[in-house]
Amino acid sequence: xxxxxxxxxxxxxxxxxxxxxxxxxxxxxxxxxxxxxxxxxxxxxxxxxxxxxxxxxxxxxxxxxxxxxxxxxxxxxxxxxxxxxxxxxxxxxxxxxxxxxxxxxxxxxxxxxxxxxxxxxxxxxxxxxxxxxxxxxxxxxxxxxxxxxxxxxxxxxxxxxxxxxxxxxxxxxxxxxxxxxxxxxxxxxxxxxxxxxxxxxxxxxxxxxxxxxxxxxxxxxxxxxxxxxxxxxxxxxxxxxxxxxxxxxxxxxxxxxxxxxxxxxxxxxxxxxxxxxxxxxxxxxxxxxxxxxxxxxxxxxxxxxxxxxxxxxxxxxxxxxxxxxxxxxxxxxxxxxxxxxxxxxxxxxxxxxxxxxxxxxxxxxxxxxxxxxxxxxxxxxxxxxxxxxxxxxxxxxxxxxxxxxxxxxxxxxxxxxxxxxxxxxxxxxxxxx
Amino acid sequence: xxxxxxxxxxxxxxxxxxxxxxxxxxxxxxxxxxxxxxxxxxxxxxxxxxxxxxxxxxxxxxxxxxxxxxxxxxxxxxxxxxxxxxxxxxxxxxxxxxxxxxxxxxxxxxxxxxxxxxxxxxxxxxxxxxxxxxxxxxxxxxxxxxxxxxxxxxxxxxxxxxxxxxxxxxxxxxxxxxxxxxxxxxxxxxxxxxxxxxxxxxxxxxxxxxxxxxxxxxxxxxxxxxxxxxxxxxxxxxxxxxxxxxxxxxxxxxxxxxxxxxxxxxxxxxxxxxxxxxxxxxxxxxxxxxxxxxxxxxxxxxxxxxxxxxxxxxxxxxxxxxxxxxxxxxxxxxxxxxxxxxxxxxxxxxxxxxxxxxxxxxxxxxxxxxxxxxxxxxxxx
Numbered sequence: 084x085x086x087x088x089x090x091x092x093x094x095x096x097x098x099x100x101x102x103x104x105x106x107x108x109x110x111x112x113x114x115x116x117x118x119x120x121x122x123x124x125x126x127x128x129x130x131x132x133x134x135x136x137x138x139x140x141x142x143x144x145x146x147x148x149x150x151x152x153x154x155x156x157x158x159x160x161x162x163x164x165x166x167x168x169x170x171x172x173x174x175x176x177x178x179x180x181x182x183x184x185x186x187x188x189x190x191x192x193x194x195x196x197x198x199x200x201x202x203x204x205x206x207x208x209x210x211x212x213x214x215x216x217x218x219x220x221x222x223x224x225x226x227x228x229x230x231x232x233x234x235x236x237x238x239x240x241x242x243x244x245x246x247x248x249x250x251x252x253x254x255x256x257x258x259x260x261x262x263x264x265x266x267x268x269x270x271x272x273x274x275x276x277x278x279x280x281x282x283x284x285x286x287x288x289x290x291x292x293x294x295x296x297x298x299x300x301x302x303x304x305x306x307x308x309x310x311x312x313x314x315x316x317x318x319x320x321x322x323x324x325x326x327x328x329x330x331x332x333x334x335x336x337x338x339x340x341x342x343x344x345x346x347x348x349x350x351x352x353x354x355x356x357x358x359x360x361x362x363x364x365x366x367x368x369x370x371x372x373x374x375x376x377x378x379x380x381x382x383x384x385x386x387x388x389x390x391x392x393x394x395x396x397x398x399x400x401x402x403x404x405x406x407x408x409x410x411x412x413x414x415x416x417x418x419x420x421x422x423x424x425x426x427x428x429x430x431x432x433x434x435x436x437x438x439x440x441x442x443x444x445x446x447x448x449x450x451x452x453x454x455x456x457x458x459x460x461x462x463x464x465x466x467x468x469x470x471x472x473x474x475x476x477x478x479x480x481x482x483x484x485x486x487x488x489x490x491x492x493x494x495x496x497x498x499x500x501x502x503x504x505x506x507x508x509x510x511x512x513x514x515x516x
Numbered sequence: 517x518x519x520x521x522x523x524x525x526x527x528x529x530x531x532x533x534x535x536x537x538x539x540x541x542x543x544x545x546x547x548x549x550x551x552x553x554x555x556x557x558x559x560x561x562x563x564x565x566x567x568x569x570x571x572x573x574x575x576x577x578x579x580x581x582x583x584x585x586x587x588x589x590x591x592x593x594x595x596x597x598x599x600x601x602x603x604x605x606x607x608x609x610x611x612x613x614x615x616x617x618x619x620x621x622x623x624x625x626x627x628x629x630x631x632x633x634x635x636x637x638x639x640x641x642x643x644x645x646x647x648x649x650x651x652x653x654x655x656x657x658x659x660x661x662x663x664x665x666x667x668x669x670x671x672x673x674x675x676x677x678x679x680x681x682x683x684x685x686x687x688x689x690x691x692x693x694x695x696x697x698x699x700x701x702x703x704x705x706x707x708x709x710x711x712x713x714x715x716x717x718x719x720x721x722x723x724x725x726x727x728x729x730x731x732x733x734x735x736x737x738x739x740x741x742x743x744x745x746x747x748x749x750x751x752x753x754x755x756x757x758x759x760x761x762x763x764x765x766x767x768x769x770x771x772x773x774x775x776x777x778x779x780x781x782x783x784x785x786x787x788x789x790x791x792x793x794x795x796x797x798x799x800x801x802x803x804x805x806x807x808x809x810x811x812x813x814x815x816x817x818x819x820x821x822x823x824x825x826x827x828x829x830x831x832x833x834x835x836x837x838x839x840x841x842x843x844x845x846x847x848x849x850x851x852x853x854x855x856x857x858x859x860x861x862x863x864x865x866x867x868x869x870x871x872x873x874x875x876x877x878x879x880x881x882x883x884x885x886x887x888x889x890x891x892x893x894x895x896x897x
Contacts, residue, residue, distance in 0.1 A: 109822050379896045394892035395885060401895050402839045402888070409815035410808075417526050430808040488804035489797065496780060496803055499795040 114189055121193045124166060129159070129197040146202045146276075147324045153279055156200035160234030163199065170208065170232040172419070173216055178229035184415055191365075204234055206275055209361045211238035211284055214354040218301075219341050227282070227303070240354060241271035241285040241304070241328055246515065248273070248479075249486045251286075251355075252295045252348060253505075253515070256330065258287035258302060265289075265302060265340075267310075267333040273480065277326035278313050280306055286351045289344055291511040298510050299347035303339040304330070320472040325480075356425040358481050359490070360418055363431020364411040366477065367404065367438050374442050375401045381449045381467070396445055403441070407434050426494030429487040436477040436484055443467070443474035527818065528599070535574075535589045536599050542573060543607035549866050552608050552724050560687050561726040562611035571642025575600055575613055579621040579759075584632050585640045586624070594759070594825040598766040598817065605770025608869055610724040612647050612684040614763045618756050619646035619692045622703060626744040626752050635690065635705065647688035648760070649679035649706075649730050650753075657882040659694050659701050659753055664732065666697040666704065672739040673697070675704065675732040681880060685728025686715040692743070693732065694753055699746030701753050704737045711735065722876035723869060755827075758834040760881045762820045765837045768845045768877045769810075769817050775870045776806055779852035793855070802851050809844040816840045832894050839887035845874040 110118070132142045144156045163169050164178070171187035173179020180186070191201070212231050215224055230236040247253045256269025267287055277283065283304045290298030306313065310333040315323035342350045378397045382388040411431055417423035447454045447467040457464035478484045492498040505513040528536060546566045547555075555561060571577075578593040578600070580586020589596040597617060604613055620639050623632055638644040652662045664677025675695060682691070691706045691713070706713060712733040720727050744752055780803060783794030793799050816837040823833035849871045853860040860867045878884070 109826055109828075375895050382897065388897050391889075394897050395888040397897060398888040398891040398895060399839065399884075401891060402836050405836050406812045406816045406840045409819045410812040413526065413815040413818065414811055422526060427807070427811065430804065430811060433804065434808050434812065485797075485801070488801040491804035491807050492794075492800035496807060498780075498784065498800050498803060499792050501795055501797065 110189075114185055117186055118189045118193060121168070121190045124168070125193055125197050128162060128166065129194070129199060132196055132198055134196070143198055144200050144203055147322055148203060148279070153203065156203040157234045159198065159200045160204055164233040168194075169204075169234075170212070170228075173212065173228065173232065177216065177224045178232040179216075184419055185412075188412070200234070203276075203279075204237065205365070206240075207231060207236075207238040207280070209365070210354065210358045211240060211282075213357045213361070214240075214284060214350070215341070217357070218350045218353055223303075223338075223341065231282075236281040237276070237279055238282045238284065239274050239277045239280040239306075240358075241274050241277070241283040242351065242354075243271065243273045245270060245272050245327075249483055251351065252299065253513070254286055254288060254299065255515075256285070256287045257291075258289050258300060258335070260289075261334075263337050265335045265337070267302065267304065267330045267335055269330050270327065271330070272316070272325070272327040274326050274328060275324050275480070277306065277328055278315050282306060283328070284341065284354065286347055288510065289347075292509045293345060294507050295505060295510045295513065296348040298345055299351065300344050301341045301347040301350040302335050303341065304333060304335055305339075308333050308335075310334075319475065320469060322473070355482060356428055359432040359487065360415055360425065360428025362481055363428060363433070363435045364415045366432065366435040367407055374446070375404065377466075378442070378446055378449060381446060381463075384463075385449060385451055385453065387449055393449065400438075400442060400445060403438055407431075407438055410434065424495045426490055426496075429482065429490040430495070432482065433484055433487045433491070436487075439474045439477045443470040447471045529590055531589050532596065532599060535596070536603065539573060539600055539603045540606070542569070543603055543609060547607055547609055549608065549869065552610060552869065555610050556723045561684065562609075562687070566609075567611055567613075567645070568642040570611075570613065571640065576616055576620055576642060577640045579617055580624050580636055580640055584624065584636050586620075586636075592825050594762070595821050597763060598821045601763045601766035602770035602773075605767030605873070606774045608724045608771065608873055610726075612645060612688065614760065614767065615648045615683045616644075616646045617763065618648050618760050619690065621759055622692050622743060622752065622756055623705075625755070626703065626748070630740065631705065631743065639690075644689045645684065645687055646690040646692065647683050647685055648694070648756070649682045649685070649691045649732075650694045650757075651679060651681045651880075652677075653680055655879075655883075656886055657757060659696060662696050664693075664695040666695040666702045666737075668697075669736065672737045672742060673702070673704070675706070675735040675737055677732055679730045679732070680718070680727075682715070682728050682730045683880075684726050685730045686717050686726065688715075691730065694749075694756075697746055697749075701749030702746055703743040703749060703752060705741045705743060706732070706735060706737060710737075720876070722872045724873060725876065755824075757881065758820075758824055758831070761834045761838045762817065762824055764877050764881055765813075765817045765820060765834075765841045768841055768874055769813055771870050771873050771877075772810060772813065772841075772845045772848050775849050775852045775867065776810055779855055779867075783855060799855060802855065806848050806851060809848055813841045813844050832891055835887040835890050838882065839884040839891065842874075842878040842884050846871075846878055849874050 144152050148156060167180055168190055170179035171182045172184060175181045208231065212228060215227055231238055242251055244254050244256060246255055256267065256271060258265040258267045283306055285302050285304045286299055287302055288298050289300040310331040312329040313326050316325045316327055317323050318325060378400065382393055382397060387393045414423060414427050414431055418425050418428055450464060450467040453464045454467040493500050547563060555563060577586040578588045578597040601614060616639060620636065623636050639646055650659065651657055652664065654661050664679065666673045666675055675693060689708050691708060693704045693706050695702055712735040713730065715728040715730045718727045718729055783799055784792050786793050820833040820837035823831040853867050853871060856867060859865050
């Protein structure tokens with residue numbers, strides 16, 4: 084364990100927004116040095132973002148970039164990749180760094196105030212890249228991962244379908260064998276940012292006579308192939324990051340299959356475990372962007388900052404955020420090293436979703452009338468209704484809170500499964516609609 | 517009651533894991549819950565033999581330097597003591613182990629060589645039962661608004677006032693008294709048999725723990741019994757409160773873990789409508805939330821222990837841990853009672869013993885509201 088004086092000596096006890104000094108002060112010497120190197124590299128190679136009055140950062144690449152912003156993001160990602168600040172936990176032979184989650188966290192904390200394209204590539208790297216690293220063959224990893232990490236190619240998962248969200252294994256997209264490949268027909272939906280993506284990991288049905296979980300395969304689909312059509316869906320928060328994809332006689336080579344034929348449920352489940360753990364760990368933001376400072380700012384602006392109840396509500400959100408960050412480090416680290424059931428990753432995502440609801444609900448409540456009516460250009464006031472609307476997605480996307488709770492209870496805690504009536508039937512005999 | 521292993525402690529060294537297992541085995545043999553129940557009607561309220569054997573296992577030595585007869589398992593005494601506290605909570609061990617350690621820490625940190633020599637060896641050996649007289653009826657635990665004043669006298673000071681919620685105050689041999697003085701907060705060591713000291717037992721929700729109100733009537737305290745000076749009294753108080761809070765958090769965590777474990781087993785065994793009740797989503801979803809609370813509580817307690825161990829000035833990690841864990845603990849044990857249904861409402865079932873402990877711990881040493889008021893200032897309110 085490190086003494087505080089060492090952290091002071093390395094000059095790294097500058098508090099960020101919400102009092103992260105204790106965490107930094109307890110970091111190992113190796114991590115502190117890594118933090119110092121990252122801080123220096125960022126200062127020399129990346130552009131700082133501007134800081135608003137409320138303490139947030141402005142000017143980064145949005146979650147739903149236009150073509151020009153996307154090209155800029157790719158340039159920056161390539162710069163990060165060349166400097167070794169991408170794919171922290173990926174094996175070096177696939178373009179990664181062979182480091183730990185702590186290194187990744189430290190870098191992201193340092194990078195918060197810089198124009199880095201984290202949002203554009205994070206799903207691609209942390210969900211799809213990780214799934215490839217865990218489930219694809221070495222040849223497939225060598226073929227796909229370096230371009231994925233460097234930002235040349237962006238990936239997305241195509242799992243949900245219009246006919247069923249939580250009942251994922253009931254998927255209807257059909258892949259038929261045809262010589263050295265498959266012909267894929269069907270429709271997928273809720274694929275985040277698919278309109279900017281190059282490749283998809285897609286779950287398809289390859290055996291209609293097997294029970295629902297046993298007739299699924301996972302394919303890598305080149306989204307630039309003939310027969311692929313992608314349409315953004317307009318959302319309640321006016322964004323359009325979610326997309327639907329239509330596959331019409333899309334040809335997919337056999338070598339693009341991840342795992343065995345009809346072995347796709349294992350891969351799909353693995354992808355979801357990866358997704359839950361990652362979203363749970365990172366979804367609520369790093370230390371600098373947990374939103375406590377904005378809540379303090381809106382309370383002050385509306386003269387509520389002396390109200391004892393309001394003070395406790397904000398402090399309680401601060402407590403919950405700090406504890407969620409600590410729990411994320413603990414649980415993710417333990418899952419990474421194989422000491423904890425991956426089902427606990429679902430608990431992190433559940434916690435993150437509930438926190439995001441709570442922050443948005445509290446912010447809008449503190450904003451009062453100014454949160455629901457505002458003068459043109461008053462973005463701070465407008466932001467709370469925007470956050471409230473956007474936050475409703477967190478308890479649905481990537482697994483609803485209800486599905487997550489089932490996962491935790493059944494996988495991590497070993498409670499008895501509630502067997503679906505359709506579980507052992509041949510898929511083509513199951514009632515649908 | 518079905519026992520299961522509590523959640524894996526992810527950070528323990530081999531030595532610490534062995535120490536944890538030894539402590540757990542000792543408590544299971546020496547004070548099983550049946551014995552805890554017997555002690556409810558015992559005049560003293562705890563088992564003095566178990567106390568002394570615990571002392572041999574190191575229960576009172578972790579925060580004391582080796583030179584003064586102490587010593588820890590790993591070199592990180594706070595973290596090692598957290599292991600003990602968690603097992604004590606899991607076993608609902610009755611006895612002021614945590615407060616005795618707070619007094620030991622006060623001596624080790626703020627005591628003169630003479631005070632250390634006079635008091636610490638008997639505390640470490642289990643001969644002296646010590647408790648902390650800090651709280652007054654305002655419930656804020658920080659002495660700032662306290663009524664009890666330490667007035668200067670010819671050779672030392674005179675204490676007058678009433679302290680409440682003094683853990684096992686009627687069984688203690690020695691009190692650490694924290695009071696206001698004109699110059700600032702003062703701490704004094706007062707033997708329970710001093711002239712003018714009287715303890716009256718209080719009613720108590722936690723059946724496995726006693727509390728007393730201790731009255732100090734013009735108690736004369738010689739200067740040899742004053743710990744430190746008013747200049748450092750405030751910071752010593754804060755560090756002792758932080759220590760008390762995190763040890764209590766570990767104890768609460770132990771009680772949470774055990775309640776969760778036996779309730780989880782129960783929900784797998786108990787059948788209703790032809791299936792285990794744990795197969796119903798209405799039950800499952802509660803367990804999922806509780807698993808999240810437990811892991812989060814564990815993480816908060818670890819971080820707080822690290823911060824106190826490293827002695828980070830002004831750390832808010834203990835307040836964060838208390839604010840989070842105390843509330844999640846009562847939520848969790850109340851949910852577990854509900855999952856048990858009618859049987860959980862019976863005196864015979866052990867569940868209420870755990871409920872009483874976590875409800876009591878929520879309030880003692882400052883409730884979550886006190887912590888949140890402190891933290892509100894820290895986040896800029």
